[in-house]
Amino acid sequence: MNAISQDVTAMTDSSAATAESRAAKFMKRRNRIRFYEILVWIAAIAAIFVAPTKLLILTEIAILALFAVSLDLVLGFAGIVSLGHAAFFGLGAYIAGLMALHFIAEPVVGLIAAGLVSGVLGFLTSFLILRGSDLTRLMTTLGIALMMAEVANQMAWLTGGADGLGGFTVGPILGTFEFDLFGRNGYIYCLVVLFLVTMIARRLAFSPFGLSLKAIKGNPMRAGMVGVPARRRIVAVYSLAAVFAGMAGALLTQTTSFVSPDVLAFHRSADLLMVLVIGGTGYLYGGIFGAIIFTLLKDWLSVVTPQYWMFWIGLILVAMVLTGRDRLARWIEFLPDRFSRKEAGR
């Protein structure tokens, strides 16, 4: 392949060969399938049969998880903080609603359209987050989301304004599977989208692109000095994350047949950060675990203390962050060995 490696091979033949085979093993082990990954998907499928009355909250979890996986690509991989990820979620939600209302009732087309439009917004706004510190990025993303919320509120002729967008019915998925009252097909639909997006994100995570994103997060100056075009990579991942966030918004619209202005609200972006703080960033499943824990916790607290559940959420959040962000981000590594050990021989 090149003069240097030939030179090296000639020099230290056997040790280089050993190193090469060890390196190949290390690289393969990086993207092995972890035990907890299989567990998550089995549990998600089993829930259809085990908990048929809980499918609405499970749908909520799947949508939040998808939204969180999207933010994790930006935050956990490229290290870009955002307090305005709801801009893409909300835009996707409205696009899906408008598609169903004016054009086509079939949801998958609406889902794709929502993803594409959100992706375009992501691409356009990505240039605003290229420069600056975490603080400027927080403010820029927050500002964009606030502007989107106000635009949706003012354009009542299109979006229904404060009353929300309703009066549409979402057709059967792929023309075949009706949304039923129990939310069974709705849940399966969301789960399939979550699974596909997670698998796409997973491929990305172990690709050269994913590695370069983590390099940008870890040490931007050095990343430049090994030839990583950081700006281009950030634009790419931010746009892609916006596509996924838009799809999450579309799923919410399609499973509830309604778009409330709440889809663009600030608390959605803030909740999402909490989800990633709980679940951990940078290994993709943090968004999924975080969404499960956050939603169940919120659900349980709002039953136990309907008046004060926000207080407890706040307290738990403070306690978690004070325990150390590093430990939180790596909690999966602290699981007993048999849970985190690699699947034999993959």
Add this chain to the structure above:
Amino acid sequence: MTGIVLETKGLKRRFGAFLATNDVNLKVERGARHALIGPNGAGKTTLINLLTGVLPPSEGKVFLEGEDITSLASFRRVKRGLTRTFQINQLFTDFTPLETVALAIAEREGIGHNLWRSIAGYGAVVDEAAALLDRFGLASVMGERTAILPYGKQRLLEIALAFASKPRVLLLDEPAAGVPEDERHEVLAIVSDLPSDVTVVLIEHDMELVFSFASRISVLVAGAIFTEGTVREISADPRVKAVYLGENA
């Protein structure tokens, strides 16, 4: 294949009122072993930062193989064959050495934007990374997290990482700085074994290393080039002893 490979013209850099780089006209010949020496605060690292695009100059220009690269971003300079190491390690501490070097090779080969294929699927990249780590004595720790490596190993990785980009011009900013005595010879051996077709610019305080390694020396004082010459000329120059060796003695 001779000639000037790296050149600066009237290079200046101000930090407020302070002139860290004062009208530097540097010429580095192809294949040279060019040492930059000077007392602390002479502006050696600032000069390297200007050459590699970490800092923009206030005035002046930088040329690589005759082409003006003054306004190019760092990553574009790397693609043109100019890279560096840092005086203070700038590594990806969460990466393993294998991932670190593989990243640089992937970027050099132009596959860094591929988001669909696993890096394990690029056999040639992984093999080259392994061979490079083996050569730099890092094969045994290739799968460890960089953050937990001994300092000497991190220092070697710092050089290996720059070398993975296959530079034609490599700037080494105090490669042996802070390395404990018993690990020092490893770093020095690597530096002196760098292939002769790679032009090396070295910043170093260790005079023994400089005199044994360099073919040409530029002495930097207060941001400006004080004098230049061969090892023999510089080591015999009483003024250099006064400004530099005198201060360190």
